Amino acid sequence: MRGQLTGYQRQISDIVADIYNSTKKWSRLNSTGSNSLSQLSNIKLSLLGKASTQEEVKDGHHYNDDLAEMTEKLRKTCMDMDKVSKELTGWNEKLALLKIAHDASLDPEDDHQIFSFFTFDQFIEYSQRIAAMYEQEIKLKIQICSTAAHVDTYAKTGEVNNCRDILMTFSSSWINEPYLDKEAIEMYLESMLLETGHRKTG
Numbered sequence: 001m002r003g004q005l006t007g008y009q010r011q012i013s014d015i016v017a018d019i020y021n022s023t024k025k026w027s028r029l030n031s032t033g034s035n036s037l038s039q040l041s042n043i044k045l046s047l048l049g050k051a052s053t054q055e056e057v058k059d060g061h062h063y064n065d066d067l068a069e070m071t072e073k074l075r076k077t078c079m080d081m082d083k084v085s086k087e088l089t090g091w092n093e094k095l096a097l098l099k100i101a102h103d104a105s106l107d108p109e110d111d112h113q114i115f116s117f118f119t120f121d122q123f124i125e126y127s128q129r130i131a132a133m134y135e136q137e138i139k140l141k142i143q144i145c146s147t148a149a150h151v152d153t154y155a156k157t158g159e160v161n162n163c164r165d166i167l168m169t170f171s172s173s174w175i176n177e178p179y180l181d182k183e184a185i186e187m188y189l190e191s192m193l194l195e196t197g198h199r200k201t202g
Contacts, residue, residue, distance in 0.1 A: 008102050008114060012095065012123055013196040019091050019127055020189055020198070026084045026134065033077040033141070034174050040070040040148055041167040048152060048160045062152055071149040078138075078145040085138040088131040095124045118195045126188040136179035144170045 047062035099120040114120050147154060148170055151163045193199040 008098060009196075011098055012114065012120075013198070015091050015095055015098075015127075016123070016192045016196045017198060019088060019130065020193060022084050022087045022091070023130070023134075023185065023189065026081060029077055029081045029084065030174070030177070033074060033081070034171070036070055036074040036077060037144070037148060037171055037174055040067065040074060041171060043067045043070060044149060044151060044167065045160065045164055048163055063149065067149055071145075074145050074148070078142050081141060082138050085131070085134040088127070088134050092124065092127040092131045095120070095127055099124060115195045118192070123192060126192055130185055130188055133180050133185065137177055140173060140179060144174060 043064075043066050044062065047064065047067065102114070102120060114123075148167065151166050151170075154166065190199060
């Protein structure tokens with residue numbers, strides 16, 4: 001079916017494929033970031049555990065080259081994920097612009113249904129909902145990235161156990177992605193993929 005698509009249908013189909021590919025790219029980066037955060041946490045806790053006095057922990061002098069390297073690796077992953085989030089917003093905006101052009105080409109009495117079941121508005125709504133979730137999630141990840149290596153300056157009294165608890169919370173949040181309703185995202189994606197012929201029925 002996809003090879004037969006032309007005009008606006010083909011453009012929408014291509015954008016839907018781009019949205020799907022962006023979410024898959026995000027998933028790969030999320031796994032990379034999770035591994036980096038785990039290694040960062042282990043390095044940080046090891047440094048804190050070697051502290052000879054409580055005062056040293058409060059001073060926040062627990063930083064070395066290994067921690068700096070892992071922090072930079074996590075930062076780069078966050079930057080790549082931020083780009084993906086912006087891609088998703090861009091695909092939504094492109095759909096909205098296509099709709100303006102499409103509607104301008106129609107007579108007022110023409111059918112605005114672009115595929116078998118979906119209108120332009122439905123593609124725009126689904127892609128906007130997806131983009132909005134990733135936009136919120138990347139804000140959390142950036143906050144984790146900027147805080148994890150310096151967790152002892154945020155933890156109560158800077159104690160190792162408190163730092164460990166915070167880092168475990170960071171890791172859990174990174175993996176579980178609380179701002180992404182993954183069932184809803186899958187439903188939006190699969191509906192659009194099916195409607196555009198990327199998925200076959202039966």
